[in-house]
Amino acid sequence: MSGTPPAELFQPLGQGDPATVGGYRLSAVLGAGGMGKVYLSYTLGGRPVALKVIRPEFSEDPEFRRRFQQEVRAAQRVQGLYTAPVIDFDTEGAQPWLATAYVPGPSLAHAVARHGKLPLRSVLLLTIGVAEALHVIHGAGIVHRDLKPANVLLASDGPRVIDFGIARAADATSLTGSGVSIGTPAFMAPEQASAGTVTAGTDIFALGQIIAFAAIGAPAYGDGNSHAVLYRIVHEDPDLSALPAELHPLVSRCLNRDPAGRPTLTEVIGMCHDLSPTPLRQGEDWLPQEVAGSITERLRLPEPAKTPPPQPTVAPTATALSAPPQPAAGPTPPPPAPAYAPTGFGVAAAPTQAAPAAPAAPATAPGAVPAGYQTPPPGYQTPPPGYMTPPPGYMAPGYPTPPPLHQTGYPPAPQQTRPKGLIIAGAIVGAVIGIAVIGSLLPDGSSKNGKSTAGGSRSNGATPGPTSSGSQNKNQKRPDPTPASYQGINITANYQVMLADNPPRPGTGGNAGVMYNGGDFYYYFDSLFGEKKVGTNNGKLVVLNNAQKGSLETCRAETRYTEKVGLDQLTDGSEICVLSDAGHIAVATYRGKSDAKDASNYITVDLTIWRNAEDPKKR
Template sequence: MTSTPSANLFKPLEAGDPAVVGGYRLAAVLGTGGMGKVYLTYTPGGRPIALKVIRPEFSEDLEFRRRFQREVQSAQRVQGLYTAPVIDSDTEGSQPWLATAYVPGPSLGHAVAQHGALPLRSVLLLSVGVAEALHVIHGAGIVHRDLKPANVLLASDGPRVIDFGIARAADTTALTGTGVSVGTPSFMAPEQASAGTVSPATDIFALGQIAAYAAIGSPAYGEGSSHAVLYRIVHEDPDLSRVPAELLPLVTRCLTRDPAGRPSLTEIIELCHEISPVPLRQGEDWLPQAVAGSITERLRLPEPAKTPPPLPTVAPTPTQYAPQQPQTPPPTQFSPQHPAPGGVNPYAPTGFSQAAAPTQSAPGIPGPVPPPGHPMQPTPPPGYATRPTPQPGYHTPPPVVHAPYTGPQQPKKKRTGLIVAASVVGAIVVLGVIGSLLPDGSGKDDESKSPSGGGSSASSTGGGSGDGEASGTDAGKKRPDPKPASYQGIDVTENYLVMLAGDPPRPEEGDPIYGGGDLSYYVDSMFGDTWIGTDNGKFILLNNSQKGSLETCRTETRYTEKITLDQLSAGTEFCVLSDAGHIAVATYKGKGGAKESTYVTFDLTVWRNAEEAKEED
């Protein structure tokens, strides 16, 4: 392997890039995406890996962090021939990151952009490989959600699907309305574009789009603004006029608008074999020669750093085997578990705390090392061989020598006088505290308990005051529910949204699908589709027999994120549960307005801060 990297593929680190992340010394920049920046680095054994550092905007979102941790744990279970396995991660640091195996090959998007459409055999082998990857991914309980040409890499022995499931971590977080783009509209399924239910069939639709893209060199639903592409995906048929006739059965079935009508992964693989004029076998020649040349170019990697940073020289204390209290690091871009440059050993297993190297007492005499299994002895991650147990006498602590047994110790004499004195002082203190809590006999205590005590009864008992405050005598009682705030006749114009935190809640212009509103009114002006939706929580549509109340909204679990107008009639109630912790009962009053612009009217009863917020405001 030559040491001369391609300048176009491996960009040098810039001023704002970290030098080390999670113990890995970064070598180059591989690319930048909607969720983060990807770097080239190496394992302790010199294997190249791709390390994605999540953008700070996502790192600051608590809901994203929770979902990212869950999705990474799921992704670590995916081990397939056509996937890039997750090697290491840190989901709890100040800036989360994820490391996967490095695939020396261009993305499908890059290959098509540089060399045009692929031949039929390459498209069929691509489809079979992606179908096998999805089979493993779905088997781990993951829906990819962002299957697109940029997430399909073309290796010498077949495709590799990357970033599976990670896009889910960004769904419905506080960032959806801030202009941060995660998904790719051109390759979304109709149910995904219209905020419907996402399922494994969503990835089947994306697979059909990838096959069409590889065969014709452009998206089947065209290009343009996000809203225009999403509209065509939901309401129009794709342009398959340039798709080879042999591929039409595969692509057409995958792009069925109804998820239930799409083929299974097994059917896709069988269909590809039926289409192919020759038996499909994955090999080195599955790609055109021009695309295969891009793989060779990506094998010319920058060399890793030759000289690791020195180990810290901290002399062990007599209690060297006791767990040390972690010190709070200064706020940096590195995670608490993974220190900044100069305090790491990039050639040690990553993702785990490193014990400080003890100072040698004399040249050639190694200091003691914690025994295996001890909390200070790091455990290597999966994929690294476990170090053998040291032989006795080699880097092991000296044996512990106990003093001879001398029989039971004589009990110490009790200091009876001090104990009696302490007891007397304690009794005096307790009597003083009790006396301070007793009524002073002035009649004020009786007056506060009287029904005519000037309104102080509600304050002392907390029974229905609803102000969220408790008196000193009620400090141990449950905090009362917040007072409801009622608003009559709120008119929400089409494609406007409402936030429950507003007092009064005023409709605001925005994007009702991705705008983060607690309650919004969406109208498709061409086809007339209308619904009430939320992008910042969930709804509960109440039955006619149910009376909307705070208790009902807390106990019911028939959640939805969208209610169509044909489900509503005048007087229908539904609960709005916002991620910010506000709860409201919305009463639908009706629809009004002219043909050019309509609005819906609600009465709202809002209990603000009724629950703990799920996300940072």
């Protein structure tokens, strides 16, 4: 990390930037976008990481947090050669954040803006690398949704795709619900721009845009007003007049307005090899020399931050605390241990969710705030509701402040004398109040004609009062709910239904990640490998035998549980018991799938639902 880093690449922290995030000390600002701000930090061993902090507007939305957590966990499974791996994250803190490996290279957007279009060989190697990255991303059940030149970094040994899946988390927030779309207009697919439909084919269209942008030096659908660009994408053909002739067949197929007409990723890679006059191999020379120079600039990183984080403004200082009373006799305690000196490094605890643990603070003078105090890490348990923080200088009556850790035991509490008469009077008053409280808690039938029935006895032959609701619920069997039936529900590929909805209306989890989205019953289709299945993310299911009749009793008695079933295992009339963790039970009767000539890919089911048939499962 020698040399002076370029000022325009690594901006200093501003007044509103935190000094640390999740135990990582921040060294510089790498950039900012619609989802949040990206900082440079380091692991304990000195490896640089890019740490993205999500904007407060998104972090305040509970649905965003739920989806962000799912996407981050799915992203941990992405371990491709052309992706930036997830190092650490926190999805539950005040502001969620995500740390990935730092990639020392410019984005494709920056490289083209600064140096112009790329030569054919570089474009082909770029295409192969991005296609391999998408193959791994889709294999983890993620659709990128926002693949664009700014999300493709050019490293010395090939491209790196970043920010995969994060856009999906934002797509369900109240911000986007009011009409704000997630994705960059110039690189959206027609189905994404017009109907919000997103599949793996959406990323293929974006890949075609990436190829054209790298080879032409400009977006294939032009620049300008976002609405005008989106209109051209949906209704017009791209302008490929400046595209090299060799790339026309590949780009034209990727930019097909019909997702079914786009090539698979395997076909894209094969076409790139066919177009190259020499064998394609990634190496240090895959980029033009002037672009490679941008990588060298990004290797001159700022030094890790060595200044400690600022002290919490609400914490009292040592001088503000009252000095503890000293015992009348005893040895003089040794001086306090020296304060903790920060190392200037963060800690990467990949791939666990827990944030880096703060170093243990040594013993200090009683009541003093340790130097180098850090904000508690994610997972720290806050005091229960109603807990009041003692004011500065507060001391428990009769007890001195606990001694330093090097002392053994506490001095005995000073003896205090109280008048015996007051103690006796207080005991009598307490007993009277206790009897009154007990009487007020007795059932209505426990007293009659103003006579107490304490101790369980009843006067005048009074009938026993009603039992408590808790005992009644414990001994009484839950009545079977009335079933609700729904016929001919069409569930589009990568859509799901929730059994609590009345009527159940299929909704999309946003991409092929419905398998990780929490739906009660979904239909999943992998366009990359042609895999089709139905399943549940929120419980379990069982395919009934031909001899079995789908009913509430049958579903309750079954134990052959699974979570997903291949569509090839079902025939017209197959019945599936679906038992959701929310306590709903349903029988889904499979009625077939759409015809191959149909423009939409869907299955048809009949549903019979017993809502609240069981107690909800605790997860």
